[in-house]
Amino acid sequence: MPFNAYAATAAGAPLTPHQFEPGPLGARQVQVRVESCGICHSDLSMIHNEWGMTQFPLVPGHEVVGIIEAVGSAVEHLALGQRVGVGWFSGSCQHCHWCLSGHHNLCAGVEGILIGRPGGFADRVQVDALWAVPLPAELDPVSAGPLFCGGITVFSPIVECGVRPTDRVGVVGIGGLGHLALQFLRAWGCEVTAFSSTPAKAEAARALGAHDVIDARDPAALAAAAGRYDFILVTVNVPLDWEAYLALLRPQGRLHVVGAVLEPIAVQAFSLLAGQKSLSASPLGSPATVAQMLDFAARHGIAPRVKTYPFAEVNAALAELARDRPAHRLVLTH
């Protein structure tokens, strides 16, 4: 039985209804009936082939929540009817050093669901069972989808970079990623500052957990905060004044990038050296960290702020995301 989806048939084209045969379910896969799917800025980048790796027709969507309706012959830990979430990664080898050590997201063979495969703007998806992570009952299934991409993208570095509750942290950008980072870091116990170039978002940032909001376009405000932060998370994908952000760091501080900045990041060795600072970046997170994130979100009442669109209005939703860069996440629902 074919799957029903929305697909772009060429770079930048509007999505149109699209049917395809999924092929047989793999022994280690599950088939998920899609209940909702968040829209990530990466979907726009893939639709417009900004990264040069899109194969058309492209079925976007990688923030899926749905119900398992079939399990592969080798899957023992998931059951029919169980609610799971699926993010950008849909499979990994399960036997390399990285998979065996709990860092499946760093597997050389990790599959991006949209890289030659159909995503979640569809009625069903098939993915590696280890990458379909059960959704705790406490989490709202309509708003949970964005946790599986935007959420884990900002949560995993908090874990991996060893952010501590005693740290002073900054979040650059208050959009789909940033608005989740603020919530996680506030619940983590940190002193949290939001950096935004959109003053209108300041109130929202405080509501999401920011103790302080700094206008990222104001060099004097940035200079006044010099040497203050242990960890700054960059969630935007545009070039910044990198030296100014390194100067915001305390000794041993880390500037961590999760936005897909395409221009080279140029820094002075001395700017890193004097304070033993780091520049780093990371891709999403492992299934184990996804599960920890869901548990943490449930305990602390953390949820994406979402606006829903019916799947049939996917093009209107994509247009809103491209136009407004809203401080909430857009989610498609049936």
Added chain:
Amino acid sequence: MPFNAYAATAAGAPLTPHQFEPGPLGARQVQVRVESCGICHSDLSMIHNEWGMTQFPLVPGHEVVGIIEAVGSAVEHLALGQRVGVGWFSGSCQHCHWCLSGHHNLCAGVEGILIGRPGGFADRVQVDALWAVPLPAELDPVSAGPLFCGGITVFSPIVECGVRPTDRVGVVGIGGLGHLALQFLRAWGCEVTAFSSTPAKAEAARALGAHDVIDARDPAALAAAAGRYDFILVTVNVPLDWEAYLALLRPQGRLHVVGAVLEPIAVQAFSLLAGQKSLSASPLGSPATVAQMLDFAARHGIAPRVKTYPFAEVNAALAELARDRPAHRLVLTH
């Protein structure tokens, strides 16, 4: 009684005999009679005012080994006649977060011995007692001086970056710093590769502990080692093909710079992001780490390879360093 030293009176000038009054010994200082002093590339940089912060006359020298001949009134843990070493840092506040947490080298008030103060190309120096670290009896005093700058510069990041004996590591540059890094990392238990643009140094690199030597000028050799290293230590101060070195790293790998590279380091966010990689840098190390390094060096028979010059031939020694960038360290002795 004045101190007798060698000083540059202007940028790039040859060193000439120089006398100065040291002023009274501080309560927390010790006075060290200099037995030997290594020559670091930073001495050349300071003599030529490459960093724009040299005050003339400049007495270079920051790899001192000597004997304590006076202690300040508040110094209780060092005694007259004790042999100590002194590196680039000669004092810190001792009460800030960084001093209190054992990272004195990250203190905002940390003193560079050559920054407005006279260094070790002299018969005596006065420094903060905490920065005069006792030399274990097992270490040869003539060759130990370079441990206090070149040595700690490469040893501290091994500790701070959490390098593990199971790691595959690379050292870029086989000079005063690199030749010590190779010895430390071999003794640390790692698989060690030296990267050098000087094929004649390959044999020396192996003798110092490298399991493998890669010609840094050979793009094919670099490409063949892609994804191999957990940690690469850059000890040179010239621009590299940074993307090529990031590509050498495994997931979670770190490219760590201790050379004073003056040109901006430009990297692609994606080159860091896909493998959760880091770019970082660090300045020397804390007194506690210096003491650990000395103990580790004594246990493993690690020593700088040195060539000695009499203090009176300091200009010939500086000329050799500038001309040959030798794979050993030059040391001035009385």
